[in-house]
Amino acid sequence: MTTSVALCTYNGEKFLKQQIDSILNQTVCVDEITICDDCSTDKTVEILNDYKIKFPDLFQIFINEKNLRSVKNFEKAISLCTKDIIFLCDQDDVWKIEKVNLFLKKFAENSNYKVICSNAELINEEGNSINKNTIWDVPFYFKKNRKKIDYFKSFCLIGNFATGANMAFDRDFISTILPFPEKNFHHDEWLAIVSSAENKFLFFDEKTAYYRIHQNQQVGGVFFENKKNIESQLFKRFNLENQNISFRILKRRILNLKKKKEKILSISGNQKSAIKTRLLQTIDNYLLNLKFQLKKENSLKYYFFELFYF
Numbered sequence: 165m166t167t168s169v170a171l172c173t174y175n176g177e178k179f180l181k182q183q184i185d186s187i188l189n190q191t192v193c194v195d196e197i198t199i200c201d202d203c204s205t206d207k208t209v210e211i212l213n214d215y216k217i218k219f220p221d222l223f224q225i226f227i228n229e230k231n232l233r234s235v236k237n238f239e240k241a242i243s244l245c246t247k248d249i250i251f252l253c254d255q256d257d258v259w260k261i262e263k264v265n266l267f268l269k270k271f272a273e274n275s276n277y278k279v280i281c282s283n284a285e286l287i288n289e290e291g292n293s294i295n296k297n298t299i300w301d302v303p304f305y306f307k308k309n310r311k312k313i314d315y316f317k318s319f320c321l322i323g324n325f326a327t328g329a330n331m332a333f334d335r336d337f338i339s340t341i342l343p344f345p346e347k348n349f350h351h352d353e354w355l356a357i358v359s360s361a362e363n364k365f366l367f368f369d370e371k372t373a374y375y376r377i378h379q380n381q382q383v384g385g386v387f388f389e390n391k392k393n394i395e396s397q398l399f400k401r402f403n404l405e406n407q408n409i410s411f412r413i414l415k416r417r418i419l420n421l422k423k424k425k426e427k428i429l430s431i432s433g434n435q436k437s438a439i440k441t442r443l444l445q446t447i448d449n450y451l452l453n454l455k456f457q458l459k460k461e462n463s464l465k466y467y468f469f470e471l472f473y474f
Contacts, residue, residue: 328352
C-alpha cells in the first residue's frame, strides 16, 4: 500500500518543522506529502518551500488564493492526494516513529475497514507530556467493561471521539465522503459518521502520535481533568445501554439531540441524502426512548419538559 499525507497549514511556523520531520523519520517511509496552505502570513510557506527543495519528488505544495478554513482546506488536500492510504495531519503535532507502520498493519489485517483511527498522547507547547484522560480513551473503557461499542450510534447520539490528526483512510472512500458538508461538521467527524454507518470504521488503542495542546489550536476539548471517577463518567456518557440515568442527564441528552437534528438538517446535496435520513431516524428513535425514560423517571418533570421543549 502506498501512502499520502494530507497536511493543512495556516500560520504554523512554530511547530511545523517538528511535525514534518517526524513524518520524514518514520520506519516506513511515506510516498507523498500533500500540503495546502491557507494563506499564511508568517514563515510557514518559506518553511514548506525549503522542504520542497530538499525533497522535490515527495512534497506537493499548494498555496490557496483565498482562505478556505480548516474543513474545506482538508477537502482540497485530500482530493489532491494520489496514493492508496491517506493520513490526515495537523501542523502542530508529532508522529511517533512507528505510526505509519502500525496503521498499514491495521489496514492489511482489516481489509473491510476504510477509516481507521488511533489513540494519542498529549503534549504541551514545549513538547512535555500531559498526563490527562482523553476522549480517545472511550473505546478502551468499553473493552475494559466488556462492552461492545456501537461507533455509529456513539458518533450520532453522543459525540465524536475520532480526531483527524489520529486518522487514516482508504483513497477508494473519497467518493463516499466528499464533498464535506458546507457547515456544522468537522471533516473528521464526517469521516467517522459515514464510515461507521457502513461498518467500515475501526479504532485501535495504541498511541501513535503526540497531540499538542497549545493556545492557538483551532479545536480543543479532547482531554479531561484527572478525577477518580472520570473513567466511569466517560463510560456512562457513551454507554447507550445504560438505563440508570438521572433526570438531569436525560434532559441534557434530549436538548443535545435537538441541536444535533438542526445540525443534520443543514446538510445539503443528493449524495448525502441517505446518511442524512439514517442520522435523523437514529436520533428520532432514540429520542422516543429517552422521552419514555424521562416520563418513567418523573411524570411531572416530563410534563413540563414536553410542554417547553417538544
